[in-house]
Every structure is written in C-alpha cells, then in structure tokens.
Amino acid sequence: xxxxxxxxxxxxxxxxxxxxxxxxxxxxxxxxxxxxxxxxxxxxxxxxxxxxxxxxxxxxxxxxxxxxxxxxxxxxxxxxxxxxxxxxxxxxxxxxxxxxxxxxxxxxxxxxxxxxxxxxxxxxxxxxxxxxxxxxxxxxxxxxxxxxxxxxxxxxxxxxxxxx
Numbered sequence: 001x002x003x004x005x006x007x008x009x010x011x012x013x014x015x016x017x018x019x020x021x022x023x024x025x026x027x028x029x030x031x032x033x034x035x036x037x038x039x040x041x042x043x044x045x046x047x048x049x050x051x052x053x054x055x056x057x058x059x060x061x062x063x064x065x066x067x068x069x070x071x072x073x074x075x076x077x078x079x080x081x082x083x084x085x086x087x088x089x090x091x092x093x094x095x096x097x098x099x100x101x102x103x104x105x106x107x108x109x110x111x112x113x114x115x116x117x118x119x120x121x122x123x124x125x126x127x128x129x130x131x132x133x134x135x136x137x138x139x140x141x142x143x144x145x146x147x148x149x150x151x152x153x154x155x156x157x158x159x160x161x162x163x164x
Contacts, residue, residue, distance in 0.1 A: 009128055010135030014145055017132070021146040022153060024124050032117045044112040051158060058155060066155060071147035078104045078122065079129040079143050093130055100126035121150075 012020060036043065051062065082100045085091055091099075104122030105115045125143060132139035 006131050006134065009131040010137055012137075014138075014142060017128075017142050018146045018149040021124065021128055022149055024128075025121050025150055026153075028120045028124060029117055032120060033113065036113055043114075046109050046111055046115075049110050051155075058159070063155075066151040067148050070151065071144045074104070074107075075125075075129075075140060075144045075147055079126055080140050082126065083129060083133060083139075093127075097123050097126045097130070 009017065009020060035041070050066075051057070078100050082096050082103070085099070086093070086096045101119045101122035104125070105119035108118040109115055125147065128146070129139050129143050132142045
C-alpha cells in the first residue's frame with residue numbers, strides 16, 4: 001500500500017498532485033471538525049482570525065499573503081528546511097513529519113481547533129513533500145503550489161458560504 005501511494009504521489013503531475021493534497025486535507029479537516037460539531041464542543045480562540053468569517057473581505061494584501069507569500073515562506077520553513085534536518089541530523093521520516101507538523105500548527109494558532117486541524121494538515125504536507133523528494137519531482141514547487149491551492153480553496157469557500 002505504501003509503495004503504491006508513494007508512486008502515485010511521487011509521480012503525479014502538478015495538477016494531479018494539487019488535487020490529491022486538496023482532497024486529503026479537506027477530508028482530514030472534516031474528520032477533525034466532526035467531533036466538535038457532533039458533541040457541540042466550544043472552540044477556544046487564541047487570537048483573531050485574519051478574515052472574519054461573519055463578514056469576509058478579501059483585500060489585495062490578504063490575497064497576496066495567502067496565495068503567494070505564505071505558501072512560499074511556509075514551504076521553505078516547514079518542509080524544505082525541516083527535510084534538510086533529516087539529512088543533517090539523520091532523522092527518520094516520522095520524526096521530521098512530527099517536527100514539521102508541530103511547527104506548522106503552532107504558527108496557525110487562531111484557535112485550539114485550528115491548531116489541531118493544521119497539525120494534521122502539516123503532517124500531510126510534510127509527508128507528501130517527502131514522497132515528492134524521493135522521486136525528485138520538484139518537491140518545493142509542488143508543495144508551494146498545493147499550499148496555494150489549499151488557501152485559494154479556503155478563501156473561495158468563505159466567499160461562497162457568505163453568499164449563500
């Protein structure tokens with residue numbers, strides 16, 4: 001199973017790869033959010049969200065940040081740099097996935113639910129980065145584009161649900 005998954009993700013073209021990551025991340029989000037909704041658990045807010053879900057307003061600054069800057073910087077820090085730790089310090093894949101996920105989730109500290117969700121999203125992003133690296137299939141740009149796609153989808157869904 002692992003080898004098949006490794007081959008599919010490692011060899012996928014950019015569009016296929018982005019779609020795979022988009023589906024995996026959104027299924028993960030649904031699984032994480034489901035218990036909170038089912039048991040009507042209150043989320044704990046730590047700081048204000050970048051976009052108010054009650055009245056979403058997209059500015060040029062938010063679009064540039066979410067679709068260009070954040071994916072470029074976060075991929076460099078939380079996948080590429082941490083992947084280099086594997087080589088320098090001889091960490092195994094599980095260790096770097098955990099390190100990456102914790103770091104990724106802690107900078108997305110809007111709420112407890114968001115931290116939990118981004119921990120699992122960070123795991124998916126790091127794991128797919130590793131698989132793309134093993135196939136030498138442009139891991140940095142693949143992840144940057146996938147991350148940008150995820151952010152674009154999230155912004156789009158905010159706007160759609162505001163309209164409905």
